[in-house]
Amino acid sequence: xxxTTLLLLFMCSVGALYAQKSKKPNVIYIYADDLGYGExxxxxxxxxxxxxLDQIASEGIRFTQHYTGAPVCAPARxxxxxxxxxxxxxxxxxxxxxxxxxxxxxGQMPLPEGVFTIADLMKKAGYATAAIGKWGLGMSNTTGxxxxxxxxxxxxxLDQKQAHNFYPTHLWENGKxxxxxxxxxxxxxxxxxxxxxxxxxxxxxxxxxxxxxxxxKTLAYIRAHKNEPFFLYLPYTGPHxxxxxxxxxVKEYIGQFEEQPYRGEKGYASxxxxxxxxxxxxxxxxxxxxxxxxxxxELNLDENTLIMFSSDNGATFDTGGADTNFFDSVAGLRxxxxxxxxxxxxxxxxxxxxxxxxxGQTSDLISIQYDLMETLxxxxxxxxPSNDGISFLPTLLGKPQQQKQHPYLYFxxxxxxxxxxxxxxxxxxxxxxxxxxxxxxxxxxxxxxxxKETTDIASQHPELVKQFExxxxxxxQPSHIRDWEFIDPKF
Numbered sequence: 001x002x003x004t005t006l007l008l009l010f011m012c013s014v015g016a017l018y019a020q021k022s023k024k025p026n027v028i029y030i031y032a033d034d035l036g037y038g039e040x041x042x043x044x045x046x047x048x049x050x051x052x053l054d055q056i057a058s059e060g061i062r063f064t065q066h067y068t069g070a071p072v073c074a075p076a077r078x079x080x081x082x083x084x085x086x087x088x089x090x091x092x093x094x095x096x097x098x099x100x101x102x103x104x105x106x107g108q109m110p111l112p113e114g115v116f117t118i119a120d121l122m123k124k125a126g127y128a129t130a131a132i133g134k135w136g137l138g139m140s141n142t143t144g145x146x147x148x149x150x151x152x153x154x155x156x157x158l159d160q161k162q163a164h165n166f167y168p169t170h171l172w173e174n175g176k177x178x179x180x181x182x183x184x185x186x187x188x189x190x191x192x193x194x195x196x197x198x199x200x201x202x203x204x205x206x207x208x209x210x211x212x213x214x215x216x217k218t219l220a221y222i223r224a225h226k227n228e229p230f231f232l233y234l235p236y237t238g239p240h241x242x243x244x245x246x247x248x249x250v251k252e253y254i255g256q257f258e259e260q261p262y263r264g265e266k267g268y269a270s271x272x273x274x275x276x277x278x279x280x281x282x283x284x285x286x287x288x289x290x291x292x293x294x295x296x297x298e299l300n301l302d303e304n305t306l307i308m309f310s311s312d313n314g315a316t317f318d319t320g321g322a323d324t325n326f327f328d329s330v331a332g333l334r335x336x337x338x339x340x341x342x343x344x345x346x347x348x349x350x351x352x353x354x355x356x357x358x359x360g361q362t363s364d365l366i367s368i369q370y371d372l373m374e375t376l377x378x379x380x381x382x383x384x385p386s387n388d389g390i391s392f393l394p395t396l397l398g399k400p401q402q403q404k405q406h407p408y409l410y411f412x413x414x415x416x417x418x419x420x421x422x423x424x425x426x427x428x429x430x431x432x433x434x435x436x437x438x439x440x441x442x443x444x445x446x447x448x449x450x451x452k453e454t455t456d457i458a459s460q461h462p463e464l465v466k467q468f469e470x471x472x473x474x475x476x477q478p479s480h481i482r483d484w485e486f487i488d489p490k491f
Contacts (some may be wrong), residue, residue: 024126024229024380025353026305029372030289031080031233033073033134033163033240036315036324037346038331039282047257047327048279052290053309053350060307060352061361061396067368068313070413071337071344073160074108074136076312076369077235081117081137081149083373083387086412087475090115091137092484093414100161102169102184107159109481110138111149116385118373119150122231125380128152130221132214133235136160140175147174151233155217157210163237164188164268166244167206171213180213182206187242190264201261204269209246211238215288219295226299231376235312238285239278241320242269249280249287262321274321306353306379306396310369313337314344334453340411340421340430341453351396358398366423367392368409410475418486422468427461428453429468435486442468 037043040050042057069079070086070093078084078091086092091109098106111117119129130153131146138144139158146154155173157163165187171178183206191200214236221232243262253276262274271277289309296302315329316322317336324336335341347369351357367390374391377384394402411421418434426448431440442465444458458465472487479485 023304025356026230026232026301027122027127027376027379028232028234028292028305028307030307030309031077031133031235032285032309032311033235033237034313034316034337035239035282035311035348036327036329036331036336037333037343037348039239039315039327039329040348040350042350043348044331045327048282050282050286052286052293055293056289056307056309056352057350059354059359060350060357061363063349063351063363063365063367065364065366066310066347066349067345067366067409068311068347069368069370070411071313071335071339072413072415073134073240073312075413077136078111079370080312080372081111081119082115083118083370083384083389085368085370085388085410085475087410088388088477090480092412092479092481094160095481095483096161098159098161100164100188105139105159105162107139107142107144108136110142110144113143113148115149117149118376119146119231119233121150121373121376121382121384122380123150123152125376125382126229127380128225128228128230129233130154130230131233131235132156132218132221133233134160134163134237134240135235136163140172145175153221156214156235157237163210163240164242166210166237166242167204167208168210171210173217180206180208180210182208185269187269188264188267191270193263193265195263195270196261198272201270201272204242204244204271205247209244211236211285211288212246215291218288218292222292222295222299222301226301236285236288239281239316239322241267241316241322243271243274243277243281243321244269245277245280245284249284250276252283253277253279257326264321266319266321268320271321275323275326278322278327303354306351306356308349308351308372310349311347314339314346332452338413338416340413340419340432342428342447342451345411345421353396357396361398363395365392365395365403366406366409366425367395368406408471410471412472412476412487414479414484414486420472420487422471423447424464424467424471427464429458429464438486438489444468 095109257275264270330343333343335343371389374389378391
């Protein structure tokens, strides 16, 4: 009898060990909004505190040459979702529908019906899937509804214009309006130029901060799905303007910077403490990441969860009261959001997976966000449809000898005059103002010696000009939107 009992105990322990080893890893991908390359402590930031994200980097891997597919919100998100670069992506710019008011909420150009996303891939692999944050790829009454693109659950902003306000009247939950305890705010209404009354600035605050609501829904989702593999896409909205953060978060910075009230002169909400508020928005988002990390440990999910963090594009251009020069938000790189120079497209990217990703690593692998499709396909052993990505899983797992490389990266962006960029190894080519000049000349930079793109050496490398031009012709497919077709317009 004793022998039988011991045998059963042994078999149960072996079975439990096998189940633990064979259990699919949870995957959490956190996607900040307009966070610059230099705005985390682990990327050199000195004024803004990000201890939880810095911990992810120290306990995992930090990438130094990781890119977004596009330098603004909607196309970057579409490329992340579909694994397509900007010459192939269905969505290539911020094509806005509707207006800012609640009754005019119309969202952006929706993803088309039937497009395959990373959420579809993860569902195919047996995962529960959720997106909590800012979608920006279509309203729920369009083909872009996130629930029609692989996500079992969605909570947050559907329209990115609504996300200009962190105290909205509502967010969306699986296509249903979720009323918040906030009055409607005309978030782009400026205050008088001489306004100093603190009470006048209170009109841009509310009771329910959207990022807090998103974090609460995230924690609830993890608790509800702790016994099954889950994929969480968290496109949190900090630090995209407007400058709004909970008072307790702003108070942590007041007095540390010289600053003057911002009264909405350049759009977005007014605030008494613009620099403190901007820093607070990033630190507050970091705290929500800390809450996620703590819950994973509490539920014993920590070691079986791969967490990744990046941003959709470079730091914001100087508008809305933001001062990205003061914070050195792009770590000295050239350009900002809307630019194909490094400051607009090079992104922070960190990943952590205990016992799988070796702690304290830094990688200079040239990689890009649309690589995520192939990475998740390799991770889960699931076949992805044809796409432009290359799995970076070997680099995550410390197997550089198995890591494939991009022969080049291609970018095109129809806004801010029409721009194209190509990176081949350390060589970077950029074309600008192509809507006015289709034959605009290439600028060429050697990123190994000039990552700030200060010295154009195109005249010294006519052979590279030919290579860049050939790649442009090869990778560009005509767009379905006239406003986006600036490379080979037929009109």
